[in-house]
Amino acid sequence: MTQEDLISTNDVRDRFSKAMSAMYQAEVPQYGTLLELVENVNQETLSQQPELQRRLEAQGELTRLSVERHGAIRVGTAAELSMLRRLFAVMGMYPVGYYDLSEAGVPVHSTAFRPIDDEALARNPFRVFTSLLRLELIESETLRQRSEEILAKRDIFTPGARQLIERHETQGGLTSEEADQFVTEALETFRWHQDATVDLDTYQALHDEHRLIADVVCFRGPHINHLTPRTLDIDEVQRRMPEVGMNPKAVIEGPPRRECPILLRQTSFKALEESIHFAGHAQGTHTARFGEIEQRGVALTPKGRALYDELLNEGRKQAAGLDNEAYQAVMEKVFSSLPDSDEEMRLEGLAYFHYHLTEAGQASRRSASSDIESLIEQGLVEAKPITYEDFLPVSAAGIFQSNLGGGQNEAYAGNANRNAFEEALGAQVTDELSLYAEREQASKASVLASVKGELLA
Ligand code: OOG
Ligand code: NI
Numbered sequence: 001m002t003q004e005d006l007i008s009t010n011d012v013r014d015r016f017s018k019a020m021s022a023m024y025q026a027e028v029p030q031y032g033t034l035l036e037l038v039e040n041v042n043q044e045t046l047s048q049q050p051e052l053q054r055r056l057e058a059q060g061e062l063t064r065l066s067v068e069r070h071g072a073i074r075v076g077t078a079a080e081l082s083m084l085r086r087l088f089a090v091m092g093m094y095p096v097g098y099y100d101l102s103e104a105g106v107p108v109h110s111t112a113f114r115p116i117d118d119e120a121l122a123r124n125p126f127r128v129f130t131s132l133l134r135l136e137l138i139e140s141e142t143l144r145q146r147s148e149e150i151l152a153k154r155d156i157f158t159p160g161a162r163q164l165i166e167r168h169e170t171q172g173g174l175t176s177e178e179a180d181q182f183v184t185e186a187l188e189t190f191r192w193h194q195d196a197t198v199d200l201d202t203y204q205a206l207h208d209e210h211r212l213i214a215d216v217v218c219f220r221g222p223h224i225n226h227l228t229p230r231t232l233d234i235d236e237v238q239r240r241m242p243e244v245g246m247n248p249k250a251v252i253e254g255p256p257r258r259e260c261p262i263l264l265r266q267t268s269f270k271a272l273e274e275s276i277h278f279a280g281h282a283q284g285t286h287t288a289r290f291g292e293i294e295q296r297g298v299a300l301t302p303k304g305r306a307l308y309d310e311l312l313n314e315g316r317k318q319a320a321g322l323d324n325e326a327y328q329a330v331m332e333k334v335f336s337s338l339p340d341s342d343e344e345m346r347l348e349g350l351a352y353f354h355y356h357l358t359e360a361g362q363a364s365r366r367s368a369s370s371d372i373e374s375l376i377e378q379g380l381v382e383a384k385p386i387t388y389e390d391f392l393p394v395s396a397a398g399i400f401q402s403n404l405g406g407g408q409n410e411a412y413a414g415n416a417n418r419n420a421f422e423e424a425l426g427a428q429v430t431d432e433l434s435l436y437a438e439r440e441q442a443s444k445a446s447v448l449a450s451v452k453g454e455l456l457a
Helices: 009-027 029-048 050-058 078-089 118-123 141-152 159-171 176-189 200-209 211-217 234-244 302-319 324-337 342-347 359-363 372-377 393-403 418-425 432-456
Strands: 070-075 094-100 108-114 127-133 195-199 226-228 264-279 283-296 353-357 381-385
Touching: 009 029, 009 118, 009 176, 009 226, 029 050, 029 234, 029 264, 029 283, 070 078, 070 211, 078 094, 078 108, 078 127, 078 159, 078 418, 094 393, 094 418, 094 432, 108 418, 127 211, 141 200, 141 211, 159 176, 195 200, 200 211, 200 264, 200 283, 211 283, 234 264, 234 283, 264 393, 283 393, 302 324, 342 381, 353 359, 353 432, 372 381, 372 432
Parallel strands: 070 127, 195 264, 226 283
Antiparallel strands: 070 226, 094 108, 108 127, 264 283, 353 381
């Protein structure tokens, strides 16, 4: 075994995300319908907007347009979460960001396992939004204990997955053949189980406390609860969902439609009611799995994010209870105070950008300037928006709630506990904003270094 025999973690992630997509389409046929709808709308959008088509082609985006961008799971114990951290590391995915959902009445806190560096993101940006159930927030002592006992009995990982995770750790990677085995074994953790591990009464008791608790506790594993492809026109997909027999959530989450998209817009079709076989031979149903779509824009700086949060709060207040069309109209108005041009957002320090030399910049040896702004004015340097790779807590809460039948409990609020989450995870989560700041800084430094280098030459 030499280092050369080991494949890149990017390739393992790419294989895994494709296998996961195939499994989910087979498990949830309506998800396949969503993929078709997204594909049709994407193709129409591209043919109506040749400029967009050219830009995506130049960025190498066209070929991976239909690759899923994220999925989500929910786990029950610290041991499960920390093992997942090791499993995702095999695929070059690391915990980024801390999301407190207790604020929105959902008893979980979460992170996103995702690739971090530019090259890995470009290869396949697949992420998994991963939530840990917070049994400590359940009021009933009996239910809490019962949940702990049930969870203590299950192992959500196959022995083969555990072995290959260890092999990856000791060997520093996996061979191509091991990677294929790993994908097969790891997939088992995310599979749907029609058989609950508990009887109907237990399920019902947990469900009555919060549907999410039943979803996490009563099954053999943390079934993938949705996958999310990228759409080029989220408004159009939302409009057309009913035509293909889907029940969309009430509103598109996140910022409104803009010329220069920011952060993340998301919507989903509502979770399906599926039949379940309970212990003791009772039949029943469970509602957990859905399909989602996303459209991403530029990452905002802390200053831009503060403005976004303020406008979002204001917009949500004004638009409460409206249907999507009216809701979006209110949001567009409220968001008009956030400049809708890349240049303005950049100059006002609202968003993150990647700086690079233009063709003229690469050819030129003339610039004596070491000031980015004057290099841009001279046409030697260009700034390109950095895409937001993370999630938004208010949006995530909206996705959770629309798929949990609106179930929320205000008593959970005000319980952010990043330390407890990190302790369960067995590692710290990376701060998402610092990643964008570092990437912007590094691109600036590299541009300035090459301008200087050329002057010396
Ligand atoms: C996760 C919901 C959050 C997103 O895209 O914001 C999410 C879940 O329902 O488990 O996936
Ligand atoms: Ni999602």
